[in-house]
Amino acid sequence: xxxxxxxxxxxxxxxxxxxxxxxxxxxxxxxxxxxxxxxxxxxxxxxxxxxxxxxxxxxxxxxxxxxxxxxxxxxxxxxxxxxxxxxxxxxxxxxxxxxxxxxxxxxxxxxxxxxxxxxxxxxxxxxxxxxxxxxxxxxxxxxxxxxxxxxxxxxxxxxxxxxxxxxxxxxxxxxxxxxxxxxxxxxxxxxxxxxxxxxxxxxxxxxxxxxxxxxxxxxxxxxxxxxxxxxxxxxxxxxxxxxxxxxxxxxxxxx
Amino acid sequence: xxxxxxxxxxxxxxxxxxxxxxxxxxxxxxxxxxxxxxxxxxxxxxxxxxxxxxxxxxxxxxxxxxxxxxxxxxxxxxxxxxxxxxxxxxxxxxxxxxxxxxxxxxxxxxxxxxxxxxxxxxxxxxxxxxxxxxxxxxxxxxxxxxxxxxxxxxxxxxxxxxxxxxxxxxxxxxxxxxxxxxxxxxxxxxxxxxxxxxxxxxxxxxxxxxxxxxxxxxxxxxxxxxxxxxxxxxxxxxxx
Numbered sequence: 001x002x003x004x005x006x007x008x009x010x011x012x013x014x015x016x017x018x019x020x021x022x023x024x025x026x027x028x029x030x031x032x033x034x035x036x037x038x039x040x041x042x043x044x045x046x047x048x049x050x051x052x053x054x055x056x057x058x059x060x061x062x063x064x065x066x067x068x069x070x071x072x073x074x075x076x077x078x079x080x081x082x083x084x085x086x087x088x089x090x091x092x093x094x095x096x097x098x099x100x101x102x103x104x105x106x107x108x109x110x111x112x113x114x115x116x117x118x119x120x121x122x123x124x125x126x127x128x129x130x131x132x133x134x135x136x137x138x139x140x141x142x143x144x145x146x147x148x149x150x151x152x153x154x155x156x157x158x159x160x161x162x163x164x165x166x167x168x169x170x171x172x173x174x175x176x177x178x179x180x181x182x183x184x185x186x187x188x189x190x191x192x193x194x195x196x197x198x199x200x201x202x203x204x205x206x207x208x209x210x211x212x213x214x215x216x217x218x219x220x221x222x223x224x225x226x227x228x229x230x231x232x233x234x235x236x237x238x239x240x241x242x243x244x245x246x247x248x249x250x251x252x253x254x255x
Numbered sequence: 256x257x258x259x260x261x262x263x264x265x266x267x268x269x270x271x272x273x274x275x276x277x278x279x280x281x282x283x284x285x286x287x288x289x290x291x292x293x294x295x296x297x298x299x300x301x302x303x304x305x306x307x308x309x310x311x312x313x314x315x316x317x318x319x320x321x322x323x324x325x326x327x328x329x330x331x332x333x334x335x336x337x338x339x340x341x342x343x344x345x346x347x348x349x350x351x352x353x354x355x356x357x358x359x360x361x362x363x364x365x366x367x368x369x370x371x372x373x374x375x376x377x378x379x380x381x382x383x384x385x386x387x388x389x390x391x392x393x394x395x396x397x398x399x400x401x402x403x404x405x406x407x408x409x410x411x412x413x414x415x416x417x418x419x420x421x422x423x424x425x426x427x428x429x430x431x432x433x434x435x436x437x438x439x440x441x442x443x444x445x446x447x448x449x450x451x452x453x454x455x456x457x458x459x460x461x462x463x464x465x466x467x468x469x470x471x472x473x474x475x476x477x478x479x480x481x482x483x484x485x486x487x488x489x490x491x492x493x494x495x
Contacts, residue, residue, distance in 0.1 A: 056417060
C-alpha cells in the first residue's frame with residue numbers, strides 16, 4: 001500500500017510494481033458489516049430480521065451527521081474540562097515538615113528535577129500533549145468531514161488512527177496517582193488526590209467517547225448527507241462490478 | 256475475445272457469503288469502508304492491511320479453529336487467563352519499605368484509595384477500566400467459544416460478541432502497567448520499591464488478550480456456532 005486519492009488506491013503488487021485499483025465504498029454499494037460477527041451484509045435485507053449468521057440486532061449504517069454532532073458534543077465537554085484539569089492541582093503531598101500541591105505540569109517538572117527525564121517526557125506527552133492534540137485533531141477531522149471532504153484523506157485517516165491509539169494513554173497519570181495515594185499513607189507522609197484529577201479524568205473519558213462517536217469511514221465519503229441516504233440496490237451493473245473490485249492478484253480464486 | 260475473468264464470490268441480497276473452501280473472501284475495511292478481496296488467513300503470522308488506508312484488517316488464523324480441538328483449547332486458555340487476571344488483581348502489585356515497615360498494595364487497594372478520598376467517579380473509572388471490563392471481555396470471549404463447543408443459541412453468542420466490541424476500547428491493563436513504572440520511579444527516592452507478583456500475571460493476560468483480539472470476527476468460529484445451533488434446532492439455518 002502506498003498512496004490513494006478519492007476512489008483510487010495506488011499500491012504495490014507482489015512484484016513491487018505500482019498498481020492503481022478502483023476502490024468502492026461499502027456505503028456506495030449498500031454494504032455494511034454486522035457489528036457482532038463482521039459478516040458482510042447488504043442493506044436490501046430487512047433490518048428487523050437481524051444478522052443471518054449470528055442473529056444480532058442490526059443498527060444499519062447510522063446517520064453521519066448525527067455521529068458528527070455527537071462527536072462535537074463530547075469534544076466541547078472535553079475542551080471545557082481541559083482548563084480546570086490543567087489549572088487546578090491534581091495531587092497534594094503532605095509530610096511532617098511541608099505540604100505541596102502539584103498541577104499536572106508541576107508534576108512533570110518535579111519528575112524532571114528528580115532526574116527522571118524519560119518519565120517526565122512520557123507523562124508530559126500522555127497527560128498534556130495527547131489530550132490537547134486529540135481534541136484539536138478530532139475537531140479538525142469533524143470540520144474537514146463537513147466542509148472539505150476531499151482534503152488529504154489518507155493523512156486524515158492516519159491522524160485518526162494515531163490519536164485513537166494514543167488517546168487511551170492519557171489515563172496514565174490518573175493511575176500513577178492512585179498507586180501513590182494507596183502506598184503513601186503513613187503518619188510521616190500522605191498523598192492526597194485533589195479535585196483537578198476529576199476534571200482531568202473527565203477530559204480523558206470525553207475524548208475517548210468522542211473518538212468512538214466519530215466514524216472514520218466518513219473521511220472517505222465523497223459527500224456527507226444530512227439525513228439518511230437512499231441506498232442503491234444491487235442492480236445488474238453493480239453485481240457485475242463487484243468481481244472487479246479489490247486488489248487480489250494472488251492464486252486463482254475458487255467458488 | 257474478452258479476457259476470461261476469475262470468478263469471485265457473488266453477493267446476494269441477504270448476505271455476502273464467505274467462500275467455504277476457496278482462498279479469499281470479500282471484506283469491508285472498518286476504517287475506510289473500502290470493499291476488497293482478502294485472502295484467507297493461513298497461519299499465525301499473516302497480517303492483512305487495507306489496500307487504501309493501510310488499516311489492519313482483523314483476521315483470526317482460522318486454520319487453528321478448524322481443528323476439532325481448537326476451540327476447546329482456546330476456551331481452556333481463556334478460562335485460565337481469566338483466573339490469572341483475578342489473581343493479578345488480588346496479588347500485590349507494588350510494595351514500599353519505609354524504616355522497616357512494608358506497605359503493599361494490589362489493584363483493588365488502588366481503586367479503594369480513590370474511594371477513601373471521596374473521589375467515587377475516579378474509583379468507578381479505574382475499577383471499570385482495570386478490573387471489571389477486562390474480566391467481562393475475557394468472560395464474553397470464553398462464552399463465545401463455549402457457544403462453539405456446546406449447543407448454545409447463536410443469539411447468545413452475538414450478544415457476547417457485541418459486549419466484547421463495546422468494552423475492549425476501555426480495557427486499560429497496559430496503561431496500568433506503565434503507570435506502575437511511573438509510580439515506582441517516583442517512590443524510588445525516599446523508599447525501597449519492589450514490584451509484586453501481579454506484574455508477570457498482568458503481562459500474561461495482556462499477551463493472551465492481544466492474541467485473541469480478532470476472535471469475534473472468525474468465520475470458522477461462527478460457522479461452528481451456527482452448525483451447533485442448527486443441530487439443536489435453536490437457530491435459523493446457516494446462510495451458506
